[in-house]
Amino acid sequence: MSVKFAVLGHGVVGSGVVELFYKNRKSIEKRAGTEMDIKYILDLRDFPDSPYQDKFTKDFNDILNDDEVTSVAECMGGVEPAFTFVSACLKKGKSVSTSNKELVAEKGDILLSLAKENGCNFFFEASVGGAIPIIRPLHRCLAANDISMVAGILNGTTNFILTKMYNDNMPFAEALALAQKLGYAEKDPTADIEGHDACRKICIISSLVFGRHVYPKSVFTKGISQVELCDVAACDVLGYALKLVASVRKLDNGKILPAVMPTLVSYDSIMSGVNDVFNAVLVYGDGIDQTMFYGRGAGKLPTASAVLGDVIETAKSDGTVLSQTWEKADDDSFVESIDKLSCRWYFRVPSGAAPEGAEPYEHEDGVSFISAAEMSFADARAKAKELGALAYYPVL
Ligand code: HSE
Numbered sequence: 001m002s003v004k005f006a007v008l009g010h011g012v013v014g015s016g017v018v019e020l021f022y023k024n025r026k027s028i029e030k031r032a033g034t035e036m037d038i039k040y041i042l043d044l045r046d047f048p049d050s051p052y053q054d055k056f057t058k059d060f061n062d063i064l065n066d067d068e069v070t071s072v073a074e075c076m077g078g079v080e081p082a083f084t085f086v087s088a089c090l091k092k093g094k095s096v097s098t099s100n101k102e103l104v105a106e107k108g109d110i111l112l113s114l115a116k117e118n119g120c121n122f123f124f125e126a127s128v129g130g131a132i133p134i135i136r137p138l139h140r141c142l143a144a145n146d147i148s149m150v151a152g153i154l155n156g157t158t159n160f161i162l163t164k165m166y167n168d169n170m171p172f173a174e175a176l177a178l179a180q181k182l183g184y185a186e187k188d189p190t191a192d193i194e195g196h197d198a199c200r201k202i203c204i205i206s207s208l209v210f211g212r213h214v215y216p217k218s219v220f221t222k223g224i225s226q227v228e229l230c231d232v233a234a235c236d237v238l239g240y241a242l243k244l245v246a247s248v249r250k251l252d253n254g255k256i257l258p259a260v261m262p263t264l265v266s267y268d269s270i271m272s273g274v275n276d277v278f279n280a281v282l283v284y285g286d287g288i289d290q291t292m293f294y295g296r297g298a299g300k301l302p303t304a305s306a307v308l309g310d311v312i313e314t315a316k317s318d319g320t321v322l323s324q325t326w327e328k329a330d331d332d333s334f335v336e337s338i339d340k341l342s343c344r345w346y347f348r349v350p351s352g353a354a355p356e357g358a359e360p361y362e363h364e365d366g367v368s369f370i371s372a373a374e375m376s377f378a379d380a381r382a383k384a385k386e387l388g389a390l391a392y393y394p395v396l
Contacts, residue, residue: 002035003315006063008085009076010043010056012183013099013126016304017073017311018052028308032315039069064088071314073307074098077187083107090114090122095317097310099126099303105200109213112325121323123310128201129279130156131302132295133309138208138283139324145285147209151247151396152281153274154201156298157185157192158224158244163275166232166241184277184298195223195244195260202246205281206258210250213329214258220338221260230365231262231348231391238346238361238369240264241272245396255336264346264395271396339378344395346371349387 007014021028021038029036040063041055050056060081063069072089074096076082082103086096091114098104104111104124115122125135129152138147153159157179164175176193179185184192191197199221206214224244235242245263250256265272270292274280279297284290296302313322351366361369367390372383377394384392 002037003032003070004037004039004068005071005073005311006040006042006069007038008042008060008063008072008074008082010041010045010047010050011075011077012300013303013307014041014043014073014075016300017075017307020301020304020308028312032312034315036315039066060085060088064092069094071095071097071311073311074100074103075307076100077102079103079106083111086111086122087114090118090120093118093120095121095123095314097123097126097307097314099307100124101127101197101200101204103127105203105216108204108207109326109328112323113328115323116321116325119319119321121314121317121321123313123323124204125310126303126306128204129154129281129293130295130297130299131305132279132281132293132297133306134205134281134293135208136313137293138205142283142285142288142291145287147250147283147285149247149249149284150202150205150209150281151245151271152202152205153243153271153279154246154281154297155192155195155198155244156277156279156296157189158195158198159274159279159297160184160277161193162224162227162232162242162244165227165229166236167275169229179277182277183300193223193225195221195246198244198246198260202248202258202260206248206256207326208324209248210256210334212327212334214256214335215329215332218332218335219258219260222262223260224262226391227262228391230363230367231393234348234361234363234367234369235264235346237363238264238371239267240395241267242393243271243274247396251336251340253336255334257336257338257341259338259341262393264393266396269396339376341377341394342374344372344374345380345383346393346395347384347387347389348391349389353388355387
């Protein structure tokens, strides 16, 4: 038997899939227990210098109508045309492995159902955390747990930017340009900076863990575009790293509370030391207490590693449906309002504006930081208004 698969998209991730496959083909085939090859690479662009000229096609139908192709790696990104192509493949019984978090966050419930109906697999390990194995561990290795919270640094670009700002005093724009050059950022880096990419990833984790589709529009999302160097520097003096944290909590009322926000992470927490393009995911469960997953969260070969892991799993599955399903959600009534998020907070106020008795930390840039005891997001928002705060951040 021999498995032939196609790669949709020859950008950063797609080209990484081709490169890593041919680099390690022998050991991949050994692990898969079958011969394997890439039959097609789909891309509208020309790649005259590629050694794989014979594999390129611009016509998706070449792949769809070739019965020899049983598995597809989708690395195009974006909802369309990826959704149309992936749906068509699944309807034909071709398993799909994707790195496309936007697709899974928006259409995961539909695609998982389609895979099940057609006796094939829809895998998406590469959609969260780049190289980090997190999807399969969550729904298989940790399946015995009642999971109460997942919190992570899920965007490599913003973690890279925050690290460069802090370590090298590098301005925001320069750090972003470097992240783009290294292939970490999205085509439109607004998705990274404003937290939408991390939001999609926490939606995928929430859907997987809690069994109902969570849509990005239901998740409070704040990125790092308003974070200033003085925030990062002041946090350090106060004993925290400032990180873009995506989290989801299970509440006592049965609802879940997902959110993405720049957050103070104590230096006592192992997550505070997660720097550069690295991601980390902390999972809290009644059996495991807490477990952390760590690795490169973006980049060509790290993401390709996760895509190929799924392609190999498909080759080994031998027609068995192994992928998880979750319920469609007709409404988001099971997602609690962000106003109910309860935690400690820090407020950045203009110097001299701290109320009496607040004992602020005075930063050299003419701003002060005031810590506050645990309160809800709604109360923190009101307090920020009352203080004339320039920014306010939760503490993990
Ligand atoms: N732009 C994403 C990031 C790529 O920086 O994390 C990996 O999903």
